[in-house]
Amino acid sequence: MAQRIVPIGSRAGIGAAGLTLALILAALVAVLLRAEAGSGLAPSDWAAIRFTVHQALWSAGLSVLLALPVARALARRRFVGRGALVTLLGAPFILPVIVAVFGLLTVFGRNGWMNDLLAALGLPGVSVYGFHGVVLAHVFFNLPLATRLLLQGWQTIPAERFRLAAQLRLTPWAVFQAIERPMLLQMVPGIFVLIFVICLTSFAVALTLGGGPRATTVELAIYQAFRFDFDLGRAAMLSVVQLVLAGGLALAALRFVPQISVGGGLDRVRQRWDANRAAQRLLDGAWITSAAAFLLLPLCAVVLRGLGGLALMPVSVWEAAGISIAVAGLSICVMLALALPMSGWIASRRGGGMEAIGLLGLSASPLMIGTGWFLLINPVADPFDFALAVTVIVNAMMALPFALRTMVPPMRDTIQVYGRLAATLDLRGFGFWRIVLLPRLRSQIGFAAGLTGALSMGDLGVITLFANPDRVTLPLQMYRLMGAYQMEAAAGAALLLLVLSLAVFWICDRGGRLRAEA
Amino acid sequence: MKYLTFAAATFGASAALAQTPVLTVYTYDSFTSDWGPGPVIEKAFEEVCACDLNLVGMGDGAALLARLRLEGARSDADVVMGLDTSLIAAAKETGLFAETPVEAAYDLPVAWNDPVFVPYDWGYFAFVHNKDFEAPTDFRALAESDASIIIQDPRSSTPGLGLLMWVKSAYGDEASAIWEGLADNVVTVTKGWSEAYGLFLEGESDMVLSYTTSPAYHLIAEDDDSKTTASFTEGHYMQIEVLGRLAGSDTPDLAAQFMEFMVSDAAQSALPTTNWMYPAVTPDGGLPDGFDTLTTPEKALLTPAEEVPAIREEALAEWLNALSQ
Numbered sequence: 001m002a003q004r005i006v007p008i009g010s011r012a013g014i015g016a017a018g019l020t021l022a023l024i025l026a027a028l029v030a031v032l033l034r035a036e037a038g039s040g041l042a043p044s045d046w047a048a049i050r051f052t053v054h055q056a057l058w059s060a061g062l063s064v065l066l067a068l069p070v071a072r073a074l075a076r077r078r079f080v081g082r083g084a085l086v087t088l089l090g091a092p093f094i095l096p097v098i099v100a101v102f103g104l105l106t107v108f109g110r111n112g113w114m115n116d117l118l119a120a121l122g123l124p125g126v127s128v129y130g131f132h133g134v135v136l137a138h139v140f141f142n143l144p145l146a147t148r149l150l151l152q153g154w155q156t157i158p159a160e161r162f163r164l165a166a167q168l169r170l171t172p173w174a175v176f177q178a179i180e181r182p183m184l185l186q187m188v189p190g191i192f193v194l195i196f197v198i199c200l201t202s203f204a205v206a207l208t209l210g211g212g213p214r215a216t217t218v219e220l221a222i223y224q225a226f227r228f229d230f231d232l233g234r235a236a237m238l239s240v241v242q243l244v245l246a247g248g249l250a251l252a253a254l255r256f257v258p259q260i261s262v263g264g265g266l267d268r269v270r271q272r273w274d275a276n277r278a279a280q281r282l283l284d285g286a287w288i289t290s291a292a293a294f295l296l297l298p299l300c301a302v303v304l305r306g307l308g309g310l311a312l313m314p315v316s317v318w319e320a321a322g323i324s325i326a327v328a329g330l331s332i333c334v335m336l337a338l339a340l341p342m343s344g345w346i347a348s349r350r351g352g353g354m355e356a357i358g359l360l361g362l363s364a365s366p367l368m369i370g371t372g373w374f375l376l377i378n379p380v381a382d383p384f385d386f387a388l389a390v391t392v393i394v395n396a397m398m399a400l401p402f403a404l405r406t407m408v409p410p411m412r413d414t415i416q417v418y419g420r421l422a423a424t425l426d427l428r429g430f431g432f433w434r435i436v437l438l439p440r441l442r443s444q445i446g447f448a449a450g451l452t453g454a455l456s457m458g459d460l461g462v463i464t465l466f467a468n469p470d471r472v473t474l475p476l477q478m479y480r481l482m483g484a485y486q487m488e489a490a491a492g493a494a495l496l497l498l499v500l501s502l503a504v505f506w507i508c509d510r511g512g513r514l515r516a517e518a
Numbered sequence: 519m520k521y522l523t524f525a526a527a528t529f530g531a532s533a534a535l536a537q538t539p540v541l542t543v544y545t546y547d548s549f550t551s552d553w554g555p556g557p558v559i560e561k562a563f564e565e566v567c568a569c570d571l572n573l574v575g576m577g578d579g580a581a582l583l584a585r586l587r588l589e590g591a592r593s594d595a596d597v598v599m600g601l602d603t604s605l606i607a608a609a610k611e612t613g614l615f616a617e618t619p620v621e622a623a624y625d626l627p628v629a630w631n632d633p634v635f636v637p638y639d640w641g642y643f644a645f646v647h648n649k650d651f652e653a654p655t656d657f658r659a660l661a662e663s664d665a666s667i668i669i670q671d672p673r674s675s676t677p678g679l680g681l682l683m684w685v686k687s688a689y690g691d692e693a694s695a696i697w698e699g700l701a702d703n704v705v706t707v708t709k710g711w712s713e714a715y716g717l718f719l720e721g722e723s724d725m726v727l728s729y730t731t732s733p734a735y736h737l738i739a740e741d742d743d744s745k746t747t748a749s750f751t752e753g754h755y756m757q758i759e760v761l762g763r764l765a766g767s768d769t770p771d772l773a774a775q776f777m778e779f780m781v782s783d784a785a786q787s788a789l790p791t792t793n794w795m796y797p798a799v800t801p802d803g804g805l806p807d808g809f810d811t812l813t814t815p816e817k818a819l820l821t822p823a824e825e826v827p828a829i830r831e832e833a834l835a836e837w838l839n840a841l842s843q
Contacts, residue, residue, distance in 0.1 A: 044838055098713065102720070110666075110705075111721035129706045212671070212707035213842040220709075224673040227584045230608075314552050374588055382594065476547075480575075482712035483548035485735045485794070487719055 008415075008432055013345020016338045017357045020397060024364045027372025028239060034375055035233035041241075045234070048216040049241060055131065055215070056199035059138035064192050066139065067146030068184075070291045073284035074147070075154035076272040085292060086151065087506055092295050093145045094451065094501045095302075096458030096475050099494040103298030104128065104137055106305070113297070134215055138202065142195045144295060149194075149405065152444070153187040154180075156410055162272055172280070186409065190355075194405050197246040197363050218242050222365045232371075239368040246363030250356040299498070306495020309488040317493050320477035321500060324457050327392055327473060328504055331456035332449045334396035339403035339448060344437070346404065347411035358404040361397030369394050388471055395456035402455075403448035407441055414440050446512015453504035458497060474500070540570045541772045543761075544582055544593075546600040548793075550575035555785075555792035562784045569772055578710065579605055579676045579759075587612055591766050596773040599638070599761035599780070604679050604830070606635055606760065606823035616765040619774060622781040625800045626758065627818035635760035638780045639795035642754035642815050643680045644747035645725040646718065646732045653725065653748035657685060661699025666723040668705050668714045672834060675710045676757065679830065681727050684755030686833040687819045693833060697840035704841065730754065730813050735794045738808045746813065753817030759795065 074086065092100060108114045108128040115125040128136060157179060165175045201219050218238055225235035339358075346355050373390050377383045383390075418436050422428070427435060438445070460475040472480070474497050481490035550556040550573045560571045576585050579600050586593060591614065601609050609615060620636045630637055645660075645667060647653050654660040660667070670678030686693045705723045708714040718726035725748065733745040761780060763773035779785055787801035790809060797805075821829060 044842075047842065101713075102716065105717070105720055105722060109720060109722050133706075212704060213838045220671075220674070223709075227580050228673055230584055230587045316552055371588065378589060378592060479712060480547050480551045482716055483710075484551045484553040485715075485739070486553060487716060490716075 008344050008348060008437075009429055010345045010348065012341035013343075016342040017345065020338060020342075020357055020361060020400065023393065023397065024243075024360055024369060026376060027364075027369045028236060028243075030372040030375040031232050031236045031239070031368060035231075035236050041234065041237060044213075044216070045218075045221050045238060048218050048221045049245075051215060052200055052217045052219075053245070055134050055138070055217075056196050056202075058135050059142065059199040060192050060196040062135065063139050063142040063146045063195050064188060066291075067143055067150055067191075068188075069283075069287045070143070071147045071150035071154065072180075073287045074151055077281070077284050077288070085288075086148070087502075087509065088299075089144045089291065089295055090148055090505060090509075091144070091299055091498075091502055092140050093142065093148075094454030094458065094505055095141075095299075096460065096478075096494075096497055096501070098460075098475075098478070099302055099458070099497055100141065100298065101137065102305070102491075102494070103302040104140060106301035107297050108136065113301075131215065134202075138199050140295065140298070142198060143291070145198075145402075146191050146195060147291070148447075149191050150184075150187060152406065152447070153183050153409075156413065157183055190405055193250050193359070194362075194401060197250065197359055197401070200246050201242065201363060201365065218245075219365055219367075222367055226367055226371055235368065235371070239365045242365055243360065243363050247356055247360050250359040250363070302491075302494055302498055305491040306498070307492075309490065309492025310495060311492070312486070312489040313492045313496070314489070316472070317474070317477055317481075317489070317496065320472045320474045321496055323388070323471055324474040324497075325500065325504075327388060327395070328453040328456040328500075330388075330392045331395040331399065332453045332508070334392055335399050335403055335452040336445070336449060338396060339400055339407065340433075340445075342400075343404050343407040343411050344433070347408050347415055355401075355404050355408060358401040361400045364397075366394050366398065369397075391459070391473070392456075395459050396452065398459070399448070399452035399455050402451050406448050406451075407444045410441055410444055411437060443509075443512045446509050449512070450505035450508030453508055454501040457501045457504055538568070538570050539769050539772055540572055541567070541596050541769055541776055542572045542574060542594050543597045543599055543776065544574050544576060544585065544595040545598075546578045546582060547575040549573070549600060553792065555788055558788040558792060559780075559785055562788070563776060563779050566779070567772065567775060569769075571776070580674070583609055583612075586614060590614070593764060593766065595764055596767035596769055597761055597763050597776055599759075601635070601760055601762070602676055602680075603756075603758050603760070603820060603823050604676065604683060604826050606632070607827050609762070610634060614764050614766065615762045616767075616770070618763060618777055620777045620781060622799050624781075624798050625796075626798060627756065628758075628820050630758075632760075632823070635762045636777050636781060637758045637760050637798040638785070639789045639793055639798055640756055640758040641729040641731050641795040642756055642818070643677060643684055643727060644730040644732075644750075644754055644813065644815075646715075646728045646745055646747050647725040649744055649746050651724050655749065656751045657688065657696050657700070660703060661696060663703070665703055665725060666705045667700075667703050668717050668723045668726045669707055670711055670714050670727060671707050671709055672830075672837060675708075677711050677714075677727055677729075678707075680755050680757050682833045682837055683821050683826070683829065684819060686829055686836075687755060687821050688752040694836035694840055697837055701841050707841070729757075729795065730815070731790075731794050731796065731809070734790075734806075734808050734812055737811065738791060738806065743811075749813045749815065751816075753819045754815035755819045758798075758820070 074082070095103070105128065106112055108126065110125070110127070118125055127133070161179050162175070165179060170178065202217055218241060222235050222238045222242070225231045225238060342358065370390060373386075374383050377386050414437060422432050422436060458475055459473075460479065474493065478490050478493040478497065481487075481493055545556075548554050556573050556575070560573055563571050574595070576582060579602055582598060582600055583605050586595070586598060586609075589595075593614070598609075598615075615634050617633045618636055622636075624630045624637060626637060626640055645653065651665075654663050654665060669681055672678035672682040685696055689696050706717070708717065711728070714726050715728060715732075717723065728747075730747045733743075733747060736742040736745045761777060763770065763777060767773045781799050783801050786797040786799050787803060789795060789797045790806050
């Protein structure tokens with residue numbers, strides 16, 4: 001590889017990475033300082049660690065494996081409503097867990113549509129609880145993410161390559177070998193690790209569908225240690241286990257990923273001469289249809305249930321929605337302030353190991369971060385006053401790895417392709433960001449911002465620790481409705497949450513891709 | 519609000535406003551919600567106290583205690599409301615609570631003589647089911663039947679912990695055998711009450727762990743009499759919800775006044791149809807219509823508060839063992 005010319009400085013990136021690390025480590029140290037010595041990991045903690053890794057491997061493996069044909073089909077087919085479908089397919093991932101679980105149950109539950117259908121056909125019913133329930137839910141959440149990220153990978157391949165392949169009359173397999181495989185080798189390990197880490201820290205899904213102690217995750221063990229035993233030492237130790245597991249694996253995976261960059265070219269519509277046969281079209285159609293059915297039916301269920309509850313919602317739900325929108329907006333700003341310099345720095349380095357710092361934000365337990373910052377703030381100020389600030393920061397950090405995974409590869413290519421040109425034009429620093437990087441990364445930035453906003457909208461983590469009666473977010477308000485037997489109104493709030501999450505995602509994502517699709 | 523008070527004091531604009539004392543009460547989320555007892559209690563107490571009652575909701579009873587331990591002596595809370603008998607021992611261990619002068623004629627199935635905590639309402643844990651379902655009448659029958667149940671995790675919720683104590687106090691050393699029998703009846707174990715009850719209403723199980731008073735909600739608020747609770751011959755475990763004042767409170771008299779108020783008729787008459795539990799002192803007007811239709815257990819089970827921590831350890835280990843097979 002030729003000598004790289006890097007037209008952007010690394011100070012801001014190192015600063016952002018350092019800040020992220022400091023925010024997490026400060027929380028960890030605060031918890032450790034308050035912890036009493038002598039508490040170790042119990043045998044049940046080890047069982048939790050084993051289960052967590054086991055289910056995360058299955059969930060991540062299946063999500064990526066199924067996403068491959070779906071993303072490939074979407075990448076090479078043009079049809080009416082494709083754009084809307086791509087956006088909607090992103091919906092499950094950004095859905096608040098409790099909303100999604102109810103949607104899934106309406107379809108796959110004991111009284112669900114699936115079992116009704118099976119019963120009508122005279123077949124035995126299925127149960128969604130236990131190990132396969134957890135994996136099913138995780139695939140439901142993460143298949144769209146994997147599909148979406150892979151789709152972006154396909155879109156980074158210049159159309160000229162397919163044209164050249166067609167001129168050379170390469171077989172579909174040869175096209176795959178020569179053009180698609182290198183891209184997949186670059187994308188898949190990172191996506192797998194990302195989803196693995198998401199499933200590793202899964203909490204509510206495993207709790208609702210897992211079926212009990214068999215399905216205890218590390219995050220639940222942390223929750224238990226904090227909430228019931230107040231054993232800060234054990235909680236901190238489990239948090240470290242989670243950090244090491246997720247962060248370590250991320251580091252290892254990123255180290256061994258080959259650094260392959262696709263060459264520059266004109267961003268034209270990708271016409272696929274290698275995939276024009278009827279059988280291929282049929283197969284692609286089947287993949288797209290089944291993925292859409294699997295992902296969209298539970299969403300329909302949420303909408304159907306919620307419509308009845310909308311009228312029953314009290315004013316406080318709307319107030320909570322306003323607060324959630326503000327939190328989401330601020331989270332997007334904080335995320336961009338951290339992710340842009342960081343990804344610029346990572347993209348201009350040769351190795352990708354530093355991306356693991358971003359993954360720390362996800363692998364660190366939100367409960368640990370929240371508790372740590374509570375302990376830090378409490379001696380000097382009222383933590384209530386910082387409830388929303390801490391929520392915003394934690395939400396931004398949780399979204400950071402998604403942003404980095406999305407932005408770093410294209411940024412790396414952009415720097416490599418335009419670095420020399422920019423250097424000859426003496427275009428450096430902010431100018432390079434403004435004129436070259438930001439315009440070329442618009443769709444990735446929009447996607448990352450949309451994801452952050454949506455995840456933040458449905459987050460029910462730190463806010464429960466800092467909850468302040470005057471500043472309740474929408475998911476928390478929905479929980480309170482359920483706790484007060486207001487199930488109909490809660491279903492309405494769930495629908496509102498779904499609509500707002502989707503809207504934030506759609507606005508940002510659309511804004512990023514506007515006139516940039518060609 | 520804090521800033522308003524501050525501004526008023528600074529400019530001397532309103533001496534009365536500046537002197538309005540604030541009583542901060544930590545409680546659980548559902549207490550402070552629009553449908554919970556919070557709004558009624560706040561209005562009624564502020565009418566008699568010439569103070570500003572600040573009800574702060576945070577999670578459930580367990581979260582409440584964790585929060586208190588986090589804040590330690592620096593806590594702004596004057597009163598904590600919403601712990602139950604399973605948490606009393608742990609709460610006392612913090613050393614943050616002061617003794618209370620409150621005495622009342624409690625209508626509890628057990629005698630109450632705790633010097634620190636005052637009970638304000640109570641209920642029996644029970645399995646809620648639809649009336650058309652033929653429910654088993656004890657844990658053994660439940661274990662042998664193919665009835666499906668949804669329970670809460672004792673590590674994260676107070677009803678879940680209550681069930682653990684229920685089986686333990688009814689069966690003692692046989693508890694682990696009971697749990698092994700129940701393992702195949704358990705559809706799933708949820709983090710909290712909301713998720714479990716929601717799943718049950720979705721039709722995911724025949725029964726769900728809740729309270730004998732839950733059907734009253736459906737009957738009174740929704741005019742739906744299809745729900746009832748299974749009556750178990752070994753008795754039903756009780757949950758008594760309590761409040762206590764903190765030693766570090768800067769308004770100890772007001773805190774004491776609030777505790778007196780919570781067992782007075784004004785507060786007690788509001789609890790049955792807002793918190794959906796039995797009042798600790800039966801109000802003059804009696805219980806609301808509909809409460810007479812509820813299942814009344816023949817025997818009330820309750821482990822003394824100070825014995826809970828040790829029994830909980832053992833019972834949790836048995837539970838984990840039986841359900842992780």
